[in-house]
């Protein structure tokens with residue numbers, strides 16, 4: 001019998017703090033790329049593949065709480081769960097494995113004074129994408145939507161908000177933007193930094209764009225570099241949504257292969273953008289578009305301040321030429337399928353089959 005557990009169920013258990021042991025049975029190298037927060041590892045992939053019947057006989061697991069086994073796509077984890085059930089454990093296999101986990105998410109409340117407004121960080125822990133919902137009164141805006149539309153609709157409905165604006169910080173290359181679909185589904189206005197190849201209707205944001213929702217006021221700072229059109233959104237002069245320009249522990253990267261003249265030009269723009277951001281008041285809260293690690297189910301928002309970044313980012317102390325050289329030298333390979341994903345984000349279409357096939361893999365947005 002197939003004892004499998006859906007990603008949505010495991011996600012809900014972890015968000016609720018329900019006791020569960022998540023047992024990762026992949027090869028260590030795969031686990032090091034991306035994993036489920038709090039999971040433990042059993043190095044038994046080869047034995048499971050070879051159908052060794054007692055591959056997990058010596059794996060120690062806490063008694064009395066369910067075990068969810070995980071592999072890449074949900075095949076070997078079924079064998080693992082079956083073996084654990086034979087041992088008398090309440091074991092399940094995560095349906096679809098880490099590929100399906102790519103859409104898993106959790107949330108954190110961002111503690112900040114927004115004159116009665118509320119700010120939520122939605123963390124796509126399966127991939128490292130961060131999006132935001134800010135609401136006041138009965139309206140909300142969403143920035144960089146990256147998980148299923150129903151998540152944002154539910155978060156807004158729970159707080160009595162109607163989603164009025166949906167925005168992206170830039171043309172994403174590592175995940176399919178859900179912003180256009182969210183705007184269509186909710187009747188919200190879609191605002192994007194202008195890009196000449198966008199093939200659908202949207203409201204272009206400019207340096208003069210100001211959105212007002214009750215006590216919330218969002219304005220736009222041009223921060224080119226990661227991509228030419230990248231912007232940072234500033235909320236109530238207290239919070240900046242920096243997209244892939246500035247992270248909590250790193251600067252962004254030009255969204256290109258390293259060995260091009262255009263990448264060097266964009267690295268120079270990035271330097272100027274980061275310098276401008278670092279001149280904001282020291283207590284400005286920085287909320288980036290990505291995390292470089294799976295985000296824990298701990299309700300702790302990932303954020304930093306401009307003041308902390310001034311201290312902690314040695315890269316930003318370099319003169320421009322040295323920073324450009326360092327960024328180009330350390331630039332990681334572009335995310336898998338980045339050209340296809342960018343093209344889909346320009347066309348506004350979602351792929352016919354699961355977006356997870358395209359989006360698999362860790363994000364590689366930062367330069368450390």
Ligand SMILES: [Fe+2]
Nearest residue numbers: 172173244365
């Ligand atoms: Fe990006």
